[in-house]
Amino acid sequence: MLAYIIRRILYAIPIAFGVSVVCFSLVYLAPGDPLQTILPADATAETIEIVKKEYGFDKPIPVQFALWVTRVVQGDFGVSISSRRPVIDEVMGSLSNTLVLTGFAIPFAFMIGFTMGAIAGCYPGRAIDRFVTGVAVMGVSLPNYWLGIVLVIVFAVEWMVLPATGMGPSGSASFSIFRLDDLRYLVLPVITLSMIPIGILSRTTRAAVAEIRGQDFIITLRAKGLSEFAIIRHVVKNAMPGVLAVMGLQFGYLMGGSILIETVFTWPGSGFLLSKSIINRDIPVLQGSILLLAMVFVATNLLVDLLQSAIDPRIRRA
Amino acid sequence: MMTNFRVAVLAAAAAALPALAPATGQAQGTVTVAMTAGDLPITTGSADQGFEGMRFVAFNLYDALVSWDLSKFDKAADVRPGLATAWDIDPANHKRWILKLRQGVKWHDGCDFTADDVVWNFDRYTNNKSPAFDTFQFALTRGYITNFESIEKIDSHTVAINTKTVDSQFFYNLSLVVMISRCRAEALKFDWKEYVTQPSGTGPFRFVRSVPRERMEMVPNKDYWDRGRVAKFDRLVLQPMPEPATRTAALLSGQVNFIEAPAPDTIPRLKSSGMNVITNSYPHNWAYQLNFVSGPFTDVRVRRAANYAINRPDMKELLGGIMDEGYSTIPRSTPYYGNPVEYKFDPKKAAALLKEANCLPCNVTLAISTSGSGQMQPLPMNELVKSNLEAVGFKVNFDVMDWNALLDVGRGGADKFPKIHGINISRAAQDPWYGLIRHVSKSQWAPAGSNWGKYEDAATEDLLLKIGAEFDAPKRLGLLKQLNERMNDQAIMVWVAHDVNPRALSPKLKGFVQAQSWFQDLTPITITP
Numbered sequence: 001m002l003a004y005i006i007r008r009i010l011y012a013i014p015i016a017f018g019v020s021v022v023c024f025s026l027v028y029l030a031p032g033d034p035l036q037t038i039l040p041a042d043a044t045a046e047t048i049e050i051v052k053k054e055y056g057f058d059k060p061i062p063v064q065f066a067l068w069v070t071r072v073v074q075g076d077f078g079v080s081i082s083s084r085r086p087v088i089d090e091v092m093g094s095l096s097n098t099l100v101l102t103g104f105a106i107p108f109a110f111m112i113g114f115t116m117g118a119i120a121g122c123y124p125g126r127a128i129d130r131f132v133t134g135v136a137v138m139g140v141s142l143p144n145y146w147l148g149i150v151l152v153i154v155f156a157v158e159w160m161v162l163p164a165t166g167m168g169p170s171g172s173a174s175f176s177i178f179r180l181d182d183l184r185y186l187v188l189p190v191i192t193l194s195m196i197p198i199g200i201l202s203r204t205t206r207a208a209v210a211e212i213r214g215q216d217f218i219i220t221l222r223a224k225g226l227s228e229f230a231i232i233r234h235v236v237k238n239a240m241p242g243v244l245a246v247m248g249l250q251f252g253y254l255m256g257g258s259i260l261i262e263t264v265f266t267w268p269g270s271g272f273l274l275s276k277s278i279i280n281r282d283i284p285v286l287q288g289s290i291l292l293l294a295m296v297f298v299a300t301n302l303l304v305d306l307l308q309s310a311i312d313p314r315i316r317r318a
Numbered sequence: 319m320m321t322n323f324r325v326a327v328l329a330a331a332a333a334a335l336p337a338l339a340p341a342t343g344q345a346q347g348t349v350t351v352a353m354t355a356g357d358l359p360i361t362t363g364s365a366d367q368g369f370e371g372m373r374f375v376a377f378n379l380y381d382a383l384v385s386w387d388l389s390k391f392d393k394a395a396d397v398r399p400g401l402a403t404a405w406d407i408d409p410a411n412h413k414r415w416i417l418k419l420r421q422g423v424k425w426h427d428g429c430d431f432t433a434d435d436v437v438w439n440f441d442r443y444t445n446n447k448s449p450a451f452d453t454f455q456f457a458l459t460r461g462y463i464t465n466f467e468s469i470e471k472i473d474s475h476t477v478a479i480n481t482k483t484v485d486s487q488f489f490y491n492l493s494l495v496v497m498i499s500r501c502r503a504e505a506l507k508f509d510w511k512e513y514v515t516q517p518s519g520t521g522p523f524r525f526v527r528s529v530p531r532e533r534m535e536m537v538p539n540k541d542y543w544d545r546g547r548v549a550k551f552d553r554l555v556l557q558p559m560p561e562p563a564t565r566t567a568a569l570l571s572g573q574v575n576f577i578e579a580p581a582p583d584t585i586p587r588l589k590s591s592g593m594n595v596i597t598n599s600y601p602h603n604w605a606y607q608l609n610f611v612s613g614p615f616t617d618v619r620v621r622r623a624a625n626y627a628i629n630r631p632d633m634k635e636l637l638g639g640i641m642d643e644g645y646s647t648i649p650r651s652t653p654y655y656g657n658p659v660e661y662k663f664d665p666k667k668a669a670a671l672l673k674e675a676n677c678l679p680c681n682v683t684l685a686i687s688t689s690g691s692g693q694m695q696p697l698p699m700n701e702l703v704k705s706n707l708e709a710v711g712f713k714v715n716f717d718v719m720d721w722n723a724l725l726d727v728g729r730g731g732a733d734k735f736p737k738i739h740g741i742n743i744s745r746a747a748q749d750p751w752y753g754l755i756r757h758v759s760k761s762q763w764a765p766a767g768s769n770w771g772k773y774e775d776a777a778t779e780d781l782l783l784k785i786g787a788e789f790d791a792p793k794r795l796g797l798l799k800q801l802n803e804r805m806n807d808q809a810i811m812v813w814v815a816h817d818v819n820p821r822a823l824s825p826k827l828k829g830f831v832q833a834q835s836w837f838q839d840l841t842p843i844t845i846t847p
Contacts, residue, residue, distance in 0.1 A: 033729075036722050038366055038454055040461040042756065043729065045765035047460040050446070054453040082366065083357055084454060084511055085530055093530065149563055156571040164567040165559065171529035263561050266568075268531045276356045276531075281722055 005302070012298045019294040020072075020287065024065050027283055034081060034281040055081065068287060078284035080277075087288035090273060095255070095292065097172050098262070098269030102254040104190045109197035110247055116198070117205025117243075118236060124210045132202060139199030145260040148192040152264070155188060162187050165266040172268050189265040193258055197250045204246045208239035241308040248304030252297040347552030347845055349827065350574040352559040358534050361517040361525060362510050363443075363498045364458040368691045369746060369836040370578065372494070374556050377837055378536060379426075380496035380519035383417060383436065384489050388833035389842075391598060394651050395748075395835035397493050401431065401520065405489045407789050412484045413467070419475040423543045426525075427518040429501035433471040438500045440469045440479075450500075450508045462494040464767075486789045490749040496521075522547050522841050523554055533557050538841075549841040550829075566822075569593060575824035575845075582638040582695070588822045597818035598832045599642055599649045601747040604694055604815040606684060606740035607757070609732040610771040613739040614677050621809035623671035623680075625661030627710040628814055633702055637695065640820050644813040646806050647745075648753040651834060656799030658806030661813075668710040679713040682739040690721030692744035694817055700742065703814060731764030732771045740812065741770055748836055750798050755782060758805055773810055 033039070035051055043051075052058045056067065071078060077087035113136075120132035156164035168175035168182040175182050212218065212235045221231050255270065262272040270289060277285040351374060359371030361379060377386075385400030401420050408414035423431035442450035443459050444466060465488060467480040481488050499518035506512045517525045520543065523536035534556045538549035557574060559565045562581040568574045570591055580588055585595050606624075608615040615621050630643035642649055645660040672680050686700045687693055704714040717738060719727070727735050728743045745768070747753030756762045758778050762769040781801045788794040823830060829842040 030723075033722065033726055035457070036725050038457045040458065042461055042768035043457070044461070044464065044767060045729075047457065048729070048765075051453060051457045079511075083530065084360065084362075084514060086511075090530070149567075152564075152567045152571075156573075157567050160571055164571040164573055165564050166557070166568075166573065167532065171532040173529045173532075264564055266532075266557070266559050266561070266564055268529075272531070279356065279720075279722070 005306070008298075008302045008305070012295060015298055016291055016294060017069075020069065020291055021065075023287060023290045024061075024068075024283075027281065027286055028061055030281070034283045036281060038081065068284075072288075072291070077288040080285045081282045082276075082280050082285075087284045090285055091270070091288050091292050093172070094268060094270045094273040094289075095296070097167060097175075097267065098255055098271065100167075100175070100177065101186070101189055101193060101262075101267060101269060102251060104186055105193040105254060106197065106247060106251050108190060109194040109201055109250070110243075112194070113198040113201025114205050114243060117202035117207075118209050118232075118239070120202065120206040121209025121213065121239075122232065122235075124206075129206070132206065136199040136202040136206075139195045139202075141199075142195060144192050144195055144258065145264060147195060148188065148261055148264040151188045151192060164188075165264075167267055189261055189267055192261050192265075193254060197247075197254070200250060201243060201246060205239060205243050208242050209235055212238045237311070241312045244304055244308055244311070248300050248307075252300040255296050255300070256293050348555055349551050349553070349576055349840060349843055349845065350555040350557065351840075352557050352565040352568050352574045352577040354560060354562075354565075354578050355558045356560040357531050357558050358528055358556065360454065360458075360514065361528075361534075362452060362513050363439075363455045363496055364462075364494065366454075366458060370691075373837045374840075375534065376496050377521065378523040378554065378840070379517055379521045379525055380498060381521050382493050382496045383419075384493040386493060386833075386835055386837050388835055388837055388839040389831060390833060391831050393834065394599075394601070394649075394653060395833045395837070396653070397490060397749075400493070401436075401497055402492075405492070407486070408478070412787070412789070413481045415479045415481070415488060416472070417477050417479065419477065420543060421475055423520050424541060425499040425501055425518050425520055426539065427499055427502045427505075429499060431497075431520055432474050433477045434474075435497060435500045436477050437469050437471050439495075439497045440466070442503075443495065450503060452510055454510070459495050462491045465491065483786070485786050486794055487750055487785070490751055493749075522549055526553075531558065547839065547841040550844050554840065569822055569824065572824075575827055576830075577822050580820055580822045582640045582820070585638060585640065585820065585822075592825050594823045594825060594827070595820060596823065596830070596832045597640060597820045598834055599651050599816065600819045600834050600836060601648060601652065601753060602692060602817040602819070602836070603644065603647050603745045603747050603753075603811075603813070604641075604692075604699070604742075604817065605644060605647070605745075606742050606812040606814075607728075607770045608773075608811060609736075609739045610773045611732045612736050614675075614680050614682055615739050615771070617675045617677065618808060619671045619675040620677050620680060621812070622661060623668040623675070623710065624682075624707060624712065624812045625809050626664045626668035626671065627706045627712070628661075628703060628812065629663045629706050630814065631663070632706075633699065633815055636698060636702055637815075640818055641694070642816040642818055644815045646802060646813060647757060647811060648747045648802065649816045649834075652747075652753065652802075654750060654754075654795055654798035654802055656803045658803040660806070661809065665706075665710045672711040678711045680711055681713045681715070682707070683715045683717055683737055684740045684742060685717045685719065685724055685727050685735070685738045686742040687719060687721045687724040690724065690744075692746070692817065693721070693742075694744070694815065696742065699814070703812075728768075728770055729765055734764075743770075744817075746836055750785070750801075754798065754801050754805060755785070758782075758801075758810060773808075775804070775808060778804055778808075 079086055080090055116132045120129040123129050152164045155162040163185050168185050259271040259275045262269045274289050355367040355370050359365035359367040359375040365371030365376040381401045383400055383402035384397045386395050387398040388395055402417040403420050404418040406416050441448045442452055443455055465481045465485050467482045469479050471477055502518035522539050522542045524539050526535040526537055528534040536554045542548050565577040566580050566584045569577045588595050634641050646658055672678055687696055707714050728741055756768040758773050759782055760774050763772045764770050785797045826846045827843055829844045
């Protein structure tokens with residue numbers, strides 16, 4: 001198992017390098033100037049040259065990349081061009097904020113999606129199945145940006161029972177998931193963020209449960225006189241690895257931050273940070289964010305694989 | 319692990335229960351502003367995030383030598399004494415300004431404000447050999463002080479600033495260069511990353527704390543030197559909120575009580591909820607700068623035709639009335655507007671001019687952005703302009719790019735982009751330099767300055783020389799009017815709109831006066847319970 005984990009971690013190195021190269025290239029292919037955030041719209045050529053030199057943007061792009069990689073290997077991700085804060089602080093701060101959101105959204109989506117999918121899978125073709133399928137399709141199809149705005153209008157503007165934006169009454173620095181007043185800020189973004197995973201997880205679960213219920217071992221269990229509840233336990237256990245894999249992917253995807261949702265709710269997460277750094281061409285932040293997010297994705301997949309193999313030892317043997 | 323998970327789920331479920339206490343998010347006596355910026359402006363001096371950063375952060379924490387009078391609603395804002403009580407040109411040397419500094423002013427950290435501080439500030443802004451040099455601040459301020467040559471201390475409260483060329487309006491530039499505390503900077507060993515969280519100025523508010531990308535909190539400076547501008551509320555909170563719908567929801571739900579730039583389509587809803595939606599003319603220009611190097615706009619008849627083709631009342635209707643019709647680079651309320659020719663909507667005249675210029679169909683390519691600072695609603699507005707122009711004989715091709723890319727085009731100059739005949743970059747026009755001179759002076763040809771299209775006109779250059787050398791304010795005002803009239807006569811741009819800077823305030827906020835300026839004074843605000 002240890003060798004497997006080490007091998008998977010080593011795989012992350014070429015992935016990180018590849019992600020960095022692609023990201024760096026794409027940023028430079030896009031038109032625009034990374035210094036536009038700090039330069040006035042009518043900055044003179046002389047000013048631009050001086051500032052470029054100070055920030056190292058006067059060097060050839062491969063040299064800039066090599067310098068960046070050298071620093072990153074030493075743990076120095078540089079400083080944001082626009083905010084002047086260390087990139088590592090920017091990225092880790094926003095990742096932890098997104099983790100709070102995702103940490104609530106994924107379990108919430110799993111509970112709802114898995115339960116719905118399991119029920120639908122147990123009664124294929126019945127009214128409950130069609131209902132659950134309809135809800136799942138709606139969850140996947142609803143633009144979550146729109147849904148977020150609608151929820152804000154209903155719960156924050158009209159009924160005034162939940163806050164519309166932000167991460168706690170005093171910002172993320174003092175946010176605590178153990179304080180009820182802070183948790184109120186999570187309700188609307190978590191519901192909005194959960195909608196797509198709920199749809200995906202319920203569809204995945206439904207398909208897995210329906211398929212497993214038709215397998216021979218289930219007929220054998222039934223022939224042995226097991227209660228329906230005990231059979232469902234077996235079905236659920238067998239469906240779980242596939243669902244977990246999908247959940248892991250969703251977790252990794254949401255950790256990348258939902259730019260639209262975090263913008264609607266002004267949630268200071270990784271999506272919000274990414275969108276800002278893309279617009280501003282804040283290359284150090286963009287590079288650092290994408291690299292760390294890629295690592296989060298790799299780590300999530302690794303964790304899911306380990307979890308799967310813990311649930312189903314056949315996977316480890318394979 | 320499982321226990322934590324259960325706690326988290328239970329807590330989430332509890333949070334979802336209805337009928338919890340109403341959303342508040344602000345203490346009594348707090349003005350909470352939702353800004354359009356995506357991040358908090360920098361606090362090390364001049365602010366980034368455009369003039370919004372200057373408006374809410376730089377001019378609240380700091381003062382410049384020259385300030386803006388933001389107390390009037392019905393008159394274009396002009397400069398007034400700030401940390402300098404007077405500025406006069408040296409009669410013996412018209413490149414030397416003598417500034418008398420205000421006595422008895424203290425920094426937020428308790429140190430005294432003196433001439434040494436002013437000299438040190440200019441050094442850190444301009445001298446890359448100085449230990450206090452700050453590249454970021456150099457970049458932000460350089461555009462304002464391109465004519466700055468040197469500074470010298472005369473006595474503890476007098477300095478002299480030497481300029482590179484004679485410029486009778488140099489003092490306007492000083493209004494955008496704020497002074498920060500040398501005392502604090504030295505204590506922090508010029509570590510600007512530290513200074514960000516411990517700024518010290520002389521301004522009407524003191525910094526309390528900030529949460530990156532989320533909020534900045536300030537409290538009134540009760541010892542502010544301008545006793546008439548000591549804020550009457552307890553706390554000022556600034557929140558970056560780039561999404562207009564989010565700002566509107568935050569105001570309607572009571573999370574904030576002051577929002578910048580609500581979307582025009584939300585204004586009826588805001589008004590029906592009792593919010594005060596305030597607009598006012600201000601020096602903003604939504605227009606097209608034109609290519610004078612090559613293409614159809616080198617012919618003045620084509621430029622005039624394009625101006626006659628624009629149906630500005632229609633544009634105003636499109637924006638729900640949230641704009642002023644633009645007939646010149648500066649709004650009509652500007653003191654140096656003069657009596658220029660205004661190209662009112664006249665499609666017949668436009669078509670006749672194109673025919674006379676033998677430009678039918680008149681193919682033009684305009685570079686536009688999908689969004690951007692001050693760009694208002696660029697896509698629908700440009701579509702309407704296109705339909706107006708094509709109705710009289712133009713054939714318009716849009717080169718659509720993001721804001722960042724368009725700024726690059728704007729900096730590069732027309733000769734670098736010969737296929738582009740006009741660029742739609744909104745510009746500030748808060749003083750004669752920004753409003754008029756930089757667009758037409760040969761010395762400002764891109765990439766050296768803002769004259770993107772490389773406009774050149776002997777009569778204009780002559781006027782510019784006279785304006786620069788005229789230190790008598792009324793006489794200079796007359797010359798500036800002539801300049802604006804000349805610019806209109808030559809149709810140096812295609813003018814469309816001036817934004818009116820909408821903002822919405824909770825009915826509990828009283829006393830705010832929306833000045834005709836990019837900058838605003840929050841200190842008169844009071845809050846009713």
